[in-house]
Amino acid sequence: MADQGTFYGLGVGPGDPELLTLRAHRLIGQAGLVAYPAAGDGASLARRIAAGAIVPGTEELAIAVPMCTERAPARTAYDEAARTIAGHLADGRDVVFLCEGDPFLYGSFMYLFERLSAAHRCEAVPGVTSLTACAAALGRPLAARNDVLTVIPATLPEERLRAALDATDAAAIVKVGRHFDKVRSALDATGLAGCAMIVEAATTEDEKITALTDMPEGERPYFSTILVYRGGEAW
Known part of the structure; x- marks a missing residue:
């Protein structure tokens, strides 16, 4: 993993951008790719909270996760996102995933962590719940x-x-x-x-x-x- 990038799950807090931690703000500004969960129309609360920390021109990945009780559509979305993120990590780019609240408290980061942590450096950065x-x-x-x-x-x-x-x-x-x-x-x-x-x-x-x-x-x-x-x- 020496030459690979790191995948960070960032807790961006509940809504107020001023509750974004200093560490999360810094990592967003340094990231090669900023990923986040999004609705079907592309709207994302996590992205809106962190908008001020995203450097103009940074590549972004909106992950549309179907909001339904069946698990198969969501699993497919996370599988596809994990493959894309893995490619960036293999190229040596750090990737951040924006999570409302905290990434390990009902956060969608956990599903990508499960798919990527065996082969890539992954780290959760706590957020205000x-x-x-x-x-x-x-x-x-x-x-x-x-x-x-x-x-x-x-x-x-x-x-x-x-x-x-x-x-x-x-x-x-x-x-x-x-x-x-x-x-x-x-x-x-x-x-x-x-x-x-x-x-x-x-x-x-x-x-x-x-x-x-x-x-x-x-x-x-x-x-x-x-x-x-x-x-x-x-x-």
């Missing part, structure tokens, strides 16, 4: 003292959501999107609706904070994280 950004926005700790914090994907069946909520002191519910109604039902069923706060578009100019109990029926906050704190001993 949506969980900590939402806690900061609320002005409320994620957990304290001996509290157990559970990170729960909203994509789980409602029965598993309820079980996870019942078993923890504090929770961060991620990947809410179209699963909001199911999450709301689980929180109601566990008696935690009054302890839940919704943070939409954390750290951006569109940031919005709403208590779950104040969210009108029928509304579904898409780009959101829900933080739940059961309470207990006094802070």
Whole structure:
């Protein structure tokens, strides 16, 4: 690997470009190729966050990952992207992959890391997560003292959501999107609706904070994280 480039997975944070770390900023500016996940129309939040660090003229690779429950289309997209990135690394060029939040917390970098790390130098550069950004926005700790914090994907069946909520002191519910109604039902069923706060578009100019109990029926906050704190001993 001596003459090969390095593949960096960069956490670019939840939305505010000023939360990009100094190291991530430097690596983006030095990269031979900047890659990032993108929607079908080419739009990319990760790319938008890091735009100010990308040197004009730098080659870019937008990786369109199908947003569907079937895994085969996404695997194909990552296979093709890995081949392209491997070619640049073999030519001695460093490649950065921009990841919202942190690359190893539900980040798509992990799928490319799995495909490339056996034959190439790969490194993850941590970023500010949506969980900590939402806690900061609320002005409320994620957990304290001996509290157990559970990170729960909203994509789980409602029965598993309820079980996870019942078993923890504090929770961060991620990947809410179209699963909001199911999450709301689980929180109601566990008696935690009054302890839940919704943070939409954390750290951006569109940031919005709403208590779950104040969210009108029928509304579904898409780009959101829900933080739940059961309470207990006094802070």
